Amino acid sequence: MNNFIPKKIVDENLIDKLSNSIGCNKDLAEVLAIRGFEDAESAISFLQADIKNLTPVFNYSGMKDAAARIKQAIDFGESIVIYGDYDCDGITSTISLLKGLRKIGINCDYYIPRRLIDGYGMNMNSIYDILDDDYTLVITVDCGITNITEIETLMDEGIDVIVTDHHECKEVLPKALAVLDNKRPDNSYPFVDLCGAGMAYKLIAAIYEELGIKGKEKELLIYTALGTVADVMPLINENRIIVKEGLELIKTTNNPSIKNLLRVSGKLESRDTLTAQDIAFYIGPLINASSRVGDISYAINLLMTDDEEKAFQYADRLLEFNEERKKIEKKITDEAFEQIIKNYNFNSLAPIVVYGTDWHKGVIGIVASRIVDKFNRPTIILSIPSDGNCYHGSCRSYKDIDMMKLLKYANEYILSFGGHKGAAGLKVESKNLDNFIKKLKEVESLMAGAEEGIPYAGSKEHYILDMENCELVDKVIRILEEITPVPKKRVKKSN
Ligand SMILES: [Mn+2]
Numbered sequence: 001m002n003n004f005i006p007k008k009i010v011d012e013n014l015i016d017k018l019s020n021s022i023g024c025n026k027d028l029a030e031v032l033a034i035r036g037f038e039d040a041e042s043a044i045s046f047l048q049a050d051i052k053n054l055t056p057v058f059n060y061s062g063m064k065d066a067a068a069r070i071k072q073a074i075d076f077g078e079s080i081v082i083y084g085d086y087d088c089d090g091i092t093s094t095i096s097l098l099k100g101l102r103k104i105g106i107n108c109d110y111y112i113p114r115r116l117i118d119g120y121g122m123n124m125n126s127i128y129d130i131l132d133d134d135y136t137l138v139i140t141v142d143c144g145i146t147n148i149t150e151i152e153t154l155m156d157e158g159i160d161v162i163v164t165d166h167h168e169c170k171e172v173l174p175k176a177l178a179v180l181d182n183k184r185p186d187n188s189y190p191f192v193d194l195c196g197a198g199m200a201y202k203l204i205a206a207i208y209e210e211l212g213i214k215g216k217e218k219e220l221l222i223y224t225a226l227g228t229v230a231d232v233m234p235l236i237n238e239n240r241i242i243v244k245e246g247l248e249l250i251k252t253t254n255n256p257s258i259k260n261l262l263r264v265s266g267k268l269e270s271r272d273t274l275t276a277q278d279i280a281f282y283i284g285p286l287i288n289a290s291s292r293v294g295d296i297s298y299a300i301n302l303l304m305t306d307d308e309e310k311a312f313q314y315a316d317r318l319l320e321f322n323e324e325r326k327k328i329e330k331k332i333t334d335e336a337f338e339q340i341i342k343n344y345n346f347n348s349l350a351p352i353v354v355y356g357t358d359w360h361k362g363v364i365g366i367v368a369s370r371i372v373d374k375f376n377r378p379t380i381i382l383s384i385p386s387d388g389n390c391y392h393g394s395c396r397s398y399k400d401i402d403m404m405k406l407l408k409y410a411n412e413y414i415l416s417f418g419g420h421k422g423a424a425g426l427k428v429e430s431k432n433l434d435n436f437i438k439k440l441k442e443v444e445s446l447m448a449g450a451e452e453g454i455p456y457a458g459s460k461e462h463y464i465l466d467m468e469n470c471e472l473v474d475k476v477i478r479i480l481e482e483i484t485p486v487p488k489k490r491v492k493k494s495n
Helices: 012-022 026-034 040-048 063-075 088-103 124-132 148-156 196-210 216-230 237-252 256-265 276-292 296-304 308-343 364-375 403-409 430-449 460-483
Strands: 079-083 107-111 137-140 160-165 178-181 352-357 379-384 390-396 416-419 423-429
Touching: 012 026, 012 040, 026 040, 063 137, 063 160, 063 178, 063 196, 079 088, 088 107, 088 196, 088 216, 088 276, 088 296, 107 124, 124 148, 148 160, 160 196, 178 196, 196 216, 196 237, 216 237, 216 276, 237 276, 256 276, 256 296, 256 308, 276 296, 276 308, 296 308, 308 352, 308 364, 352 364, 352 430, 364 379, 364 390, 379 430, 390 403, 390 430, 403 416, 403 423, 403 430, 423 430
Parallel strands: 079 107, 079 137, 137 160, 160 178, 352 379
Antiparallel strands: 379 390, 390 423, 416 423
16 A cells, blocks of 8 residues: 555755755754745745735635625625535534624525535525525535536526535536636636635635725634634645634634633633644534534534623533534444454455444544544445435545545446545445445455556545644744744745
8 A cells, every 4th residue: 555655755955955045954944845845935934824925815716706796795785695514614614704794784694404414515495495585695605516406596596606615626617606616627726725614714805805894804714724624624825824823813712602612622721722633633523513413503503602601501512412422433433343343354455335224424424534544444334224225325535545536436336426535425225235345345456556546635644744744833933933033034925
Protein backbone atom coordinates (compact mmCIF):
# COMPACT_ATOMS: atom_id res chain seq x y z
CA MET A 1 0.00 0.00 0.00
CA ASN A 2 2.99 2.27 0.43
CA ASN A 3 2.95 3.36 -3.18
CA PHE A 4 -0.36 5.08 -2.44
CA ILE A 5 1.24 7.50 0.00
CA PRO A 6 2.67 10.59 -1.66
CA LYS A 7 6.22 11.33 -0.60
CA LYS A 8 7.41 14.83 0.16
CA ILE A 9 10.96 15.55 -0.85
CA VAL A 10 12.15 18.88 0.38
CA ASP A 11 15.02 20.63 -1.28
CA GLU A 12 17.73 21.84 1.12
CA ASN A 13 18.25 24.93 -1.04
CA LEU A 14 14.60 25.83 -0.68
CA ILE A 15 14.85 25.58 3.10
CA ASP A 16 17.89 27.89 3.05
CA LYS A 17 16.15 30.30 0.71
CA LEU A 18 13.00 30.45 2.86
CA SER A 19 14.95 30.73 6.07
CA ASN A 20 17.01 33.63 4.68
CA SER A 21 14.23 35.52 2.99
CA ILE A 22 11.75 35.21 5.87
CA GLY A 23 14.37 35.62 8.53
CA CYS A 24 13.26 32.52 10.45
CA ASN A 25 15.15 29.48 11.65
CA LYS A 26 15.58 26.35 9.51
CA ASP A 27 13.03 24.24 11.40
CA LEU A 28 10.20 26.59 10.57
CA ALA A 29 11.52 26.98 7.01
CA GLU A 30 11.41 23.20 6.64
CA VAL A 31 7.82 23.01 7.90
CA LEU A 32 6.92 25.68 5.35
CA ALA A 33 8.78 23.91 2.56
CA ILE A 34 6.99 20.63 3.36
CA ARG A 35 3.71 22.48 3.13
CA GLY A 36 4.62 23.52 -0.38
CA PHE A 37 5.68 27.13 0.05
CA GLU A 38 8.31 28.20 -2.42
CA ASP A 39 8.60 31.91 -1.79
CA ALA A 40 8.71 34.22 1.20
CA GLU A 41 5.59 36.20 0.29
CA SER A 42 3.18 33.26 0.26
CA ALA A 43 4.85 31.72 3.33
CA ILE A 44 4.53 34.95 5.32
CA SER A 45 0.94 35.31 4.19
CA PHE A 46 0.25 31.79 5.48
CA LEU A 47 1.99 32.45 8.80
CA GLN A 48 0.11 35.66 9.41
CA ALA A 49 -3.22 34.21 8.21
CA ASP A 50 -4.43 37.77 7.92
CA ILE A 51 -8.13 38.18 7.28
CA LYS A 52 -7.26 40.91 4.76
CA ASN A 53 -5.86 38.15 2.56
CA LEU A 54 -9.22 36.49 1.93
CA THR A 55 -9.77 36.55 -1.83
CA PRO A 56 -12.25 39.18 -3.07
CA VAL A 57 -15.73 37.63 -3.17
CA PHE A 58 -16.61 38.89 -6.61
CA ASN A 59 -13.91 36.69 -8.12
CA TYR A 60 -16.49 33.89 -7.97
CA SER A 61 -18.46 33.00 -11.09
CA GLY A 62 -22.09 33.83 -10.36
CA MET A 63 -21.46 35.93 -7.25
CA LYS A 64 -22.49 39.26 -8.82
CA ASP A 65 -25.82 37.79 -10.00
CA ALA A 66 -26.44 36.23 -6.58
CA ALA A 67 -25.73 39.43 -4.64
CA ALA A 68 -27.84 41.52 -7.04
CA ARG A 69 -30.78 39.11 -6.71
CA ILE A 70 -30.63 39.20 -2.90
CA LYS A 71 -30.49 42.99 -2.99
CA GLN A 72 -33.63 42.92 -5.11
CA ALA A 73 -35.26 40.66 -2.50
CA ILE A 74 -34.50 43.29 0.14
CA ASP A 75 -35.90 46.10 -2.01
CA PHE A 76 -39.15 44.25 -2.63
CA GLY A 77 -39.55 42.75 0.86
CA GLU A 78 -39.44 39.18 -0.45
CA SER A 79 -39.28 36.04 1.67
CA ILE A 80 -36.26 33.77 1.32
CA VAL A 81 -35.83 30.15 2.35
CA ILE A 82 -32.37 28.72 3.03
CA TYR A 83 -32.08 25.05 2.07
CA GLY A 84 -29.39 23.43 4.22
CA ASP A 85 -27.99 20.12 5.38
CA TYR A 86 -28.09 18.22 8.65
CA ASP A 87 -24.39 17.80 9.40
CA CYS A 88 -22.27 20.32 11.29
CA ASP A 89 -21.15 22.04 8.08
CA GLY A 90 -24.72 22.20 6.78
CA ILE A 91 -26.07 23.49 10.08
CA THR A 92 -23.40 26.17 10.49
CA SER A 93 -23.84 27.22 6.83
CA THR A 94 -27.56 27.60 7.46
CA ILE A 95 -27.10 29.45 10.75
CA SER A 96 -24.57 31.94 9.40
CA LEU A 97 -26.67 32.79 6.35
CA LEU A 98 -29.84 32.99 8.42
CA LYS A 99 -28.22 35.33 10.94
CA GLY A 100 -26.46 37.30 8.21
CA LEU A 101 -29.65 37.89 6.22
CA ARG A 102 -31.96 38.54 9.18
CA LYS A 103 -29.51 41.10 10.47
CA ILE A 104 -30.12 43.24 7.39
CA GLY A 105 -33.88 42.88 7.74
CA ILE A 106 -34.56 40.10 5.25
CA ASN A 107 -37.52 37.85 5.96
CA CYS A 108 -35.80 34.51 6.01
CA ASP A 109 -36.57 30.90 7.00
CA TYR A 110 -34.72 27.62 6.59
CA TYR A 111 -35.37 24.03 5.64
CA ILE A 112 -33.07 21.18 6.64
CA PRO A 113 -33.84 17.62 5.50
CA ARG A 114 -34.01 14.87 8.12
CA ARG A 115 -30.91 12.68 8.07
CA LEU A 116 -32.70 9.37 8.63
CA ILE A 117 -35.89 9.99 6.65
CA ASP A 118 -35.12 12.34 3.76
CA GLY A 119 -31.39 11.76 3.40
CA TYR A 120 -28.89 14.20 1.95
CA GLY A 121 -29.78 16.94 -0.53
CA MET A 122 -33.01 18.51 -1.78
CA ASN A 123 -36.15 16.39 -1.94
CA MET A 124 -39.39 16.87 -3.89
CA ASN A 125 -41.71 16.89 -0.86
CA SER A 126 -39.95 19.91 0.56
CA ILE A 127 -40.04 21.59 -2.86
CA TYR A 128 -43.85 21.29 -2.88
CA ASP A 129 -43.97 22.72 0.65
CA ILE A 130 -41.86 25.68 -0.47
CA LEU A 131 -44.15 26.22 -3.47
CA ASP A 132 -47.18 26.23 -1.15
CA ASP A 133 -45.72 29.12 0.80
CA ASP A 134 -44.96 32.70 -0.23
CA TYR A 135 -41.24 32.31 -0.85
CA THR A 136 -39.79 33.85 -3.98
CA LEU A 137 -36.14 32.93 -3.52
CA VAL A 138 -34.39 29.76 -2.37
CA ILE A 139 -30.69 29.73 -1.42
CA THR A 140 -29.04 26.35 -0.96
CA VAL A 141 -26.08 25.88 1.36
CA ASP A 142 -23.83 22.79 1.47
CA CYS A 143 -26.13 21.07 -1.06
CA GLY A 144 -27.96 21.62 -4.33
CA ILE A 145 -25.29 21.17 -6.98
CA THR A 146 -26.69 17.76 -8.03
CA ASN A 147 -30.41 18.55 -7.49
CA ILE A 148 -31.14 19.29 -11.14
CA THR A 149 -34.85 18.29 -11.08
CA GLU A 150 -35.74 19.94 -7.77
CA ILE A 151 -34.16 23.22 -8.83
CA GLU A 152 -35.75 23.10 -12.28
CA THR A 153 -39.16 22.61 -10.66
CA LEU A 154 -38.68 25.68 -8.46
CA MET A 155 -37.40 27.84 -11.34
CA ASP A 156 -40.26 26.70 -13.60
CA GLU A 157 -42.71 27.79 -10.93
CA GLY A 158 -41.11 31.23 -10.79
CA ILE A 159 -39.06 30.72 -7.62
CA ASP A 160 -35.47 31.84 -8.14
CA VAL A 161 -32.74 29.60 -6.80
CA ILE A 162 -29.17 30.49 -5.80
CA VAL A 163 -27.00 27.42 -5.27
CA THR A 164 -24.04 27.57 -2.89
CA ASP A 165 -22.26 24.26 -2.50
CA HIS A 166 -18.81 22.70 -2.36
CA HIS A 167 -19.62 19.20 -3.57
CA GLU A 168 -18.46 17.76 -6.87
CA CYS A 169 -20.48 18.93 -9.87
CA LYS A 170 -22.22 16.56 -12.27
CA GLU A 171 -21.75 17.03 -15.99
CA VAL A 172 -24.77 19.29 -16.03
CA LEU A 173 -25.08 22.19 -13.60
CA PRO A 174 -28.52 23.00 -12.17
CA LYS A 175 -30.41 25.67 -14.08
CA ALA A 176 -30.41 28.11 -11.21
CA LEU A 177 -30.16 31.88 -11.17
CA ALA A 178 -26.61 31.56 -9.87
CA VAL A 179 -24.45 28.52 -9.12
CA LEU A 180 -21.66 29.12 -6.60
CA ASP A 181 -19.60 25.99 -6.19
CA ASN A 182 -15.84 26.07 -5.83
CA LYS A 183 -15.64 22.72 -7.66
CA ARG A 184 -17.19 24.24 -10.80
CA PRO A 185 -14.95 23.33 -13.70
CA ASP A 186 -15.26 26.85 -15.12
CA ASN A 187 -14.67 28.60 -11.80
CA SER A 188 -11.86 31.10 -11.81
CA TYR A 189 -11.65 31.02 -8.03
CA PRO A 190 -8.22 29.90 -6.87
CA PHE A 191 -9.05 28.05 -3.63
CA VAL A 192 -11.22 24.95 -4.00
CA ASP A 193 -11.23 23.71 -0.41
CA LEU A 194 -13.82 25.98 1.18
CA CYS A 195 -16.61 23.95 2.82
CA GLY A 196 -20.35 24.70 2.66
CA ALA A 197 -20.04 27.20 5.49
CA GLY A 198 -17.09 28.82 3.70
CA MET A 199 -19.21 29.26 0.58
CA ALA A 200 -22.12 30.66 2.61
CA TYR A 201 -19.70 33.13 4.20
CA LYS A 202 -18.56 34.29 0.77
CA LEU A 203 -22.15 34.97 -0.22
CA ILE A 204 -22.84 37.02 2.92
CA ALA A 205 -19.60 38.95 2.37
CA ALA A 206 -20.72 39.71 -1.19
CA ILE A 207 -24.15 40.96 -0.12
CA TYR A 208 -22.64 43.12 2.61
CA GLU A 209 -20.18 44.55 0.13
CA GLU A 210 -23.04 45.26 -2.29
CA LEU A 211 -24.90 47.06 0.51
CA GLY A 212 -21.82 49.01 1.57
CA ILE A 213 -21.54 47.37 5.01
CA LYS A 214 -18.42 45.38 4.19
CA GLY A 215 -16.69 43.91 7.25
CA LYS A 216 -19.82 43.31 9.32
CA GLU A 217 -19.82 39.65 8.23
CA LYS A 218 -16.70 38.85 10.24
CA GLU A 219 -18.55 37.95 13.43
CA LEU A 220 -20.14 35.05 11.51
CA LEU A 221 -16.72 33.41 11.22
CA ILE A 222 -17.52 31.57 14.48
CA TYR A 223 -19.90 29.36 12.48
CA THR A 224 -17.71 29.21 9.38
CA ALA A 225 -14.83 27.93 11.51
CA LEU A 226 -16.98 25.25 13.15
CA GLY A 227 -18.17 24.02 9.75
CA THR A 228 -14.70 24.11 8.19
CA VAL A 229 -13.11 21.96 10.90
CA ALA A 230 -16.07 19.59 11.29
CA ASP A 231 -16.21 18.99 7.53
CA VAL A 232 -12.56 17.86 7.57
CA MET A 233 -11.25 20.60 5.30
CA PRO A 234 -7.47 21.05 4.93
CA LEU A 235 -6.50 23.97 7.15
CA ILE A 236 -4.50 25.77 4.52
CA ASN A 237 -4.93 29.03 2.62
CA GLU A 238 -8.31 30.69 3.34
CA ASN A 239 -9.41 27.88 5.66
CA ARG A 240 -6.51 28.65 7.96
CA ILE A 241 -7.57 32.30 8.07
CA ILE A 242 -11.21 31.35 8.70
CA VAL A 243 -10.35 28.93 11.51
CA LYS A 244 -7.81 31.25 13.12
CA GLU A 245 -10.29 34.15 13.19
CA GLY A 246 -13.18 31.88 14.23
CA LEU A 247 -11.20 30.40 17.11
CA GLU A 248 -10.37 33.88 18.40
CA LEU A 249 -14.08 34.77 18.35
CA ILE A 250 -15.08 31.52 20.07
CA LYS A 251 -12.49 32.17 22.80
CA THR A 252 -13.84 35.62 23.58
CA THR A 253 -17.54 35.66 22.72
CA ASN A 254 -20.29 36.26 25.24
CA ASN A 255 -22.81 34.50 23.00
CA PRO A 256 -24.66 32.09 25.34
CA SER A 257 -24.99 29.38 22.69
CA ILE A 258 -21.26 29.18 22.07
CA LYS A 259 -20.45 29.41 25.79
CA ASN A 260 -22.83 26.55 26.53
CA LEU A 261 -21.42 24.46 23.69
CA LEU A 262 -18.01 24.97 25.29
CA ARG A 263 -19.45 24.10 28.71
CA VAL A 264 -20.87 20.73 27.63
CA SER A 265 -17.67 20.03 25.68
CA GLY A 266 -15.73 20.49 28.92
CA LYS A 267 -13.79 23.33 27.27
CA LEU A 268 -15.29 26.46 28.85
CA GLU A 269 -12.72 26.81 31.62
CA SER A 270 -9.81 26.30 29.26
CA ARG A 271 -11.18 28.14 26.27
CA ASP A 272 -8.16 30.47 26.06
CA THR A 273 -6.24 27.55 24.61
CA LEU A 274 -9.01 26.19 22.38
CA THR A 275 -7.71 24.51 19.21
CA ALA A 276 -9.08 23.23 15.91
CA GLN A 277 -8.75 19.73 17.34
CA ASP A 278 -11.13 20.66 20.16
CA ILE A 279 -13.71 21.59 17.53
CA ALA A 280 -13.07 18.37 15.61
CA PHE A 281 -13.24 16.03 18.59
CA TYR A 282 -15.64 17.73 21.03
CA ILE A 283 -17.75 20.53 19.61
CA GLY A 284 -18.44 19.17 16.09
CA PRO A 285 -19.64 15.76 17.35
CA LEU A 286 -22.03 17.46 19.78
CA ILE A 287 -23.66 19.41 16.96
CA ASN A 288 -23.73 16.34 14.72
CA ALA A 289 -25.29 14.12 17.40
CA SER A 290 -28.53 16.10 17.14
CA SER A 291 -29.33 14.83 13.65
CA ARG A 292 -27.76 11.40 14.12
CA VAL A 293 -29.73 10.16 17.11
CA GLY A 294 -31.81 13.06 18.40
CA ASP A 295 -33.60 16.03 16.95
CA ILE A 296 -31.79 18.59 14.83
CA SER A 297 -33.94 21.44 16.11
CA TYR A 298 -31.96 21.39 19.37
CA ALA A 299 -28.73 22.21 17.53
CA ILE A 300 -30.44 24.92 15.46
CA ASN A 301 -32.28 26.39 18.46
CA LEU A 302 -29.10 26.40 20.51
CA LEU A 303 -27.11 28.23 17.84
CA MET A 304 -29.93 30.73 17.21
CA THR A 305 -30.83 31.66 20.79
CA ASP A 306 -29.55 34.65 22.76
CA ASP A 307 -31.24 33.44 25.93
CA GLU A 308 -28.90 32.08 28.64
CA GLU A 309 -31.39 29.69 30.18
CA LYS A 310 -32.57 28.22 26.89
CA ALA A 311 -29.01 27.87 25.65
CA PHE A 312 -28.19 25.95 28.83
CA GLN A 313 -31.08 23.53 28.28
CA TYR A 314 -30.48 22.99 24.56
CA ALA A 315 -26.78 22.33 25.13
CA ASP A 316 -27.63 19.80 27.83
CA ARG A 317 -29.86 17.99 25.33
CA LEU A 318 -27.02 17.88 22.79
CA LEU A 319 -24.85 16.33 25.48
CA GLU A 320 -27.49 13.65 26.08
CA PHE A 321 -27.78 12.95 22.34
CA ASN A 322 -24.03 12.64 22.11
CA GLU A 323 -23.87 10.17 25.01
CA GLU A 324 -26.61 8.15 23.33
CA ARG A 325 -24.68 8.25 20.06
CA LYS A 326 -21.55 6.95 21.81
CA LYS A 327 -23.49 4.02 23.29
CA ILE A 328 -25.00 2.99 19.94
CA GLU A 329 -21.66 3.48 18.24
CA LYS A 330 -19.87 1.19 20.68
CA LYS A 331 -22.40 -1.59 20.23
CA ILE A 332 -22.20 -1.52 16.40
CA THR A 333 -18.41 -1.18 16.48
CA ASP A 334 -18.08 -4.28 18.68
CA GLU A 335 -20.33 -6.31 16.38
CA ALA A 336 -18.56 -5.06 13.25
CA PHE A 337 -15.07 -5.80 14.61
CA GLU A 338 -16.15 -9.31 15.51
CA GLN A 339 -17.49 -9.83 11.98
CA ILE A 340 -14.29 -8.53 10.37
CA ILE A 341 -11.96 -10.63 12.51
CA LYS A 342 -14.05 -13.73 11.73
CA ASN A 343 -14.58 -13.21 8.00
CA TYR A 344 -12.05 -10.87 6.48
CA ASN A 345 -8.94 -12.11 4.75
CA PHE A 346 -6.21 -9.82 6.03
CA ASN A 347 -3.86 -10.77 3.22
CA SER A 348 -6.26 -8.94 0.97
CA LEU A 349 -6.27 -5.24 0.25
CA ALA A 350 -9.91 -5.27 -0.84
CA PRO A 351 -12.35 -2.92 0.90
CA ILE A 352 -14.01 -4.22 4.05
CA VAL A 353 -17.76 -4.73 3.82
CA VAL A 354 -19.74 -5.38 7.02
CA TYR A 355 -23.45 -5.41 7.66
CA GLY A 356 -25.91 -5.90 10.48
CA THR A 357 -29.63 -5.88 11.10
CA ASP A 358 -31.13 -2.49 11.93
CA TRP A 359 -27.78 -0.89 12.60
CA HIS A 360 -28.49 2.78 13.30
CA LYS A 361 -28.18 4.68 10.01
CA GLY A 362 -27.15 7.86 11.80
CA VAL A 363 -24.13 6.18 13.35
CA ILE A 364 -22.73 3.69 10.78
CA GLY A 365 -20.64 6.40 9.12
CA ILE A 366 -18.69 7.02 12.31
CA VAL A 367 -18.26 3.28 12.84
CA ALA A 368 -16.88 3.02 9.29
CA SER A 369 -14.25 5.62 10.28
CA ARG A 370 -13.30 3.55 13.36
CA ILE A 371 -12.87 0.45 11.18
CA VAL A 372 -10.67 2.34 8.71
CA ASP A 373 -8.50 3.58 11.60
CA LYS A 374 -8.12 0.08 12.98
CA PHE A 375 -7.82 -2.07 9.85
CA ASN A 376 -6.38 0.34 7.27
CA ARG A 377 -8.83 -0.55 4.51
CA PRO A 378 -11.60 1.39 2.77
CA THR A 379 -14.79 0.36 4.55
CA ILE A 380 -18.43 -0.01 3.62
CA ILE A 381 -21.07 -0.61 6.30
CA LEU A 382 -24.60 -1.62 5.42
CA SER A 383 -27.63 -1.55 7.66
CA ILE A 384 -30.11 -4.31 6.88
CA PRO A 385 -33.67 -3.33 7.75
CA SER A 386 -35.59 -6.12 9.46
CA ASP A 387 -38.58 -5.16 7.30
CA GLY A 388 -37.20 -4.38 3.84
CA ASN A 389 -34.92 -5.31 0.95
CA CYS A 390 -32.97 -2.14 0.53
CA TYR A 391 -29.74 -1.81 2.50
CA HIS A 392 -28.50 1.65 3.39
CA GLY A 393 -24.77 2.01 3.60
CA SER A 394 -22.06 4.40 4.62
CA CYS A 395 -18.48 4.33 3.31
CA ARG A 396 -15.17 5.78 4.41
CA SER A 397 -11.98 5.57 2.46
CA TYR A 398 -8.45 4.75 3.57
CA LYS A 399 -5.65 7.22 2.99
CA ASP A 400 -5.93 8.64 -0.50
CA ILE A 401 -8.05 5.98 -2.16
CA ASP A 402 -10.99 7.48 -4.04
CA MET A 403 -14.19 5.98 -2.61
CA MET A 404 -16.29 7.27 -5.49
CA LYS A 405 -14.10 5.34 -7.95
CA LEU A 406 -14.47 2.18 -5.86
CA LEU A 407 -18.25 2.51 -5.90
CA LYS A 408 -18.36 3.33 -9.60
CA TYR A 409 -16.46 0.10 -10.18
CA ALA A 410 -19.26 -1.90 -8.51
CA ASN A 411 -21.95 0.38 -9.90
CA GLU A 412 -23.96 -2.40 -11.58
CA TYR A 413 -24.85 -3.83 -8.14
CA ILE A 414 -25.63 -0.52 -6.45
CA LEU A 415 -29.05 1.10 -6.46
CA SER A 416 -27.69 4.60 -5.83
CA PHE A 417 -24.67 6.28 -4.32
CA GLY A 418 -23.17 9.72 -3.82
CA GLY A 419 -20.55 11.59 -1.85
CA HIS A 420 -16.90 12.55 -1.84
CA LYS A 421 -13.58 10.86 -2.47
CA GLY A 422 -13.18 10.24 1.25
CA ALA A 423 -16.74 9.40 2.29
CA ALA A 424 -19.95 8.34 0.59
CA GLY A 425 -23.41 6.89 1.10
CA LEU A 426 -25.08 4.13 -0.91
CA LYS A 427 -28.11 1.87 -1.28
CA VAL A 428 -27.85 -1.80 -2.24
CA GLU A 429 -30.74 -4.19 -2.86
CA SER A 430 -30.55 -7.43 -0.91
CA LYS A 431 -30.51 -9.56 -4.09
CA ASN A 432 -27.31 -7.81 -5.21
CA LEU A 433 -25.35 -7.97 -1.96
CA ASP A 434 -23.24 -11.04 -2.78
CA ASN A 435 -22.30 -9.78 -6.22
CA PHE A 436 -21.54 -6.36 -4.81
CA ILE A 437 -19.07 -7.80 -2.31
CA LYS A 438 -17.54 -10.08 -4.96
CA LYS A 439 -17.06 -7.16 -7.33
CA LEU A 440 -15.33 -5.09 -4.67
CA LYS A 441 -12.89 -7.92 -4.00
CA GLU A 442 -11.68 -7.51 -7.58
CA VAL A 443 -10.57 -4.03 -6.64
CA GLU A 444 -7.65 -5.50 -4.77
CA SER A 445 -5.78 -6.18 -7.97
CA LEU A 446 -6.38 -2.59 -9.04
CA MET A 447 -5.09 -1.23 -5.78
CA ALA A 448 -2.00 -3.40 -5.61
CA GLY A 449 -0.91 -3.43 -9.22
CA ALA A 450 -2.26 -0.69 -11.38
CA GLU A 451 0.33 1.90 -12.30
CA GLU A 452 -2.17 4.74 -12.29
CA GLY A 453 -3.63 3.39 -9.05
CA ILE A 454 -6.73 4.79 -7.47
CA PRO A 455 -6.43 8.54 -7.21
CA TYR A 456 -5.74 10.27 -3.97
CA ALA A 457 -8.44 11.96 -1.95
CA GLY A 458 -7.99 14.26 1.02
CA SER A 459 -7.38 11.68 3.72
CA LYS A 460 -8.03 11.83 7.40
CA GLU A 461 -4.37 11.36 8.13
CA HIS A 462 -3.60 14.42 6.09
CA TYR A 463 -6.15 16.35 8.03
CA ILE A 464 -4.89 15.45 11.48
CA LEU A 465 -1.40 16.23 10.32
CA ASP A 466 -2.64 19.47 8.94
CA MET A 467 -4.20 20.51 12.21
CA GLU A 468 -1.15 19.54 14.19
CA ASN A 469 1.07 21.43 11.78
CA CYS A 470 -1.24 24.38 11.93
CA GLU A 471 -1.10 24.56 15.68
CA LEU A 472 2.58 23.73 15.70
CA VAL A 473 3.15 26.60 13.33
CA ASP A 474 1.18 28.90 15.62
CA LYS A 475 3.36 27.85 18.54
CA VAL A 476 6.50 28.35 16.51
CA ILE A 477 5.31 31.81 15.48
CA ARG A 478 4.66 32.79 19.09
CA ILE A 479 8.17 31.70 20.05
CA LEU A 480 9.62 33.46 17.03
CA GLU A 481 7.75 36.65 17.75
CA GLU A 482 9.34 36.78 21.15
CA ILE A 483 12.74 36.67 19.53
CA THR A 484 12.14 38.59 16.32
CA PRO A 485 8.79 39.92 15.17
CA VAL A 486 7.33 38.14 12.14
CA PRO A 487 7.80 40.51 9.19
CA LYS A 488 4.70 42.55 8.54
CA LYS A 489 4.99 42.34 4.77
CA ARG A 490 1.63 41.98 3.03
CA VAL A 491 1.00 39.78 0.06
CA LYS A 492 -0.39 41.63 -2.91
CA LYS A 493 -3.93 40.62 -3.71
CA SER A 494 -4.50 39.39 -7.21
CA ASN A 495 -7.69 40.62 -8.78
MN1 LIG B 1 -20.20 20.11 3.67
